[in-house]
Amino acid sequence: MxxxxxxxxxxxxxxxxxxxxxxxxxxxxxxxxxxxxxxxxxxxxxVTWQDRILLPYGENLYIVQTADARRVVKCACGQEFGDYRQNWKLEALIRVRSSQAEIEELYPKMMAANAEWMQLREFICPGCKTLLEVEAVPPGYPILFDFQPDLEAFYEQWLGRKLPTGAST
Ligand SMILES: [Zn+2]
Structure with missing residues (x-):
């Protein structure tokens, strides 16, 4: 059962x-x-807004259907990060920890990576200042696009119904 x-x-x-x-x-x-x-x-x-949540996208992020029929990434606070097929991180505030001292603020002594090889990028919501995501990458590496869900396939194949197109709940 x-x-x-x-x-x-x-x-x-x-x-x-x-x-x-x-x-x-x-x-x-x-x-x-x-x-x-x-x-x-x-x-x-x-959440306090009315846009229909299509998919939770992170601890404080959602993919939503807006009243004007867009599908965007949205923070719990209401801040929008643009079309879900584009990288929401490009709309976030970004703090880069690129010096050894900045990286070592977060790690126990001798456990931090070498700043010549790795930097930490913190992606922060411009609306509520919540830390949404952190990525650890080599300096100069392009900003990672974590994942772009196939919303239609997810709804149709996994949930067995059409992706909602109506705006609010
Ligand atoms: Zn926010």
Missing amino acids: IPSYDSATLRDLLEGKLPWSEVHGIMSAFKDPDRFDKMLEIHQSR
Whole structure:
């Protein structure tokens, strides 16, 4: 039998409030078909804007359908980062830790990478100043585009329905 979890349980899971034994049980069970929809409902209830969330895209980021029918990356605070097929990081504030001292602020002594070989780029939301993502790359390396989901295929093949085109919920 496929277990189904109520919204309160999933909300606790999302917020890290469930004991490990319960989390493990949920994680190892077969994914119930309506779990995605419940998670979307919870995410939607936690933001103040009306755009329909199509896919959570990170801890504070979502791909949403806007009222004027665009699909954009959006922060929980409402800041938009442009079309989801482009790299949202290019619209973020970027702090680069490129000196040895700056890198060592974050690592225990002798554990930090050599600044000649690696820099840390911190991507920060211009709206709420939340640190959204960090990448560690060689100096001069292009900004990474983490992933571009195939939204249509995800909805049609995995959820078994069309990608919503309606704007608000
Ligand atoms: Zn934000």
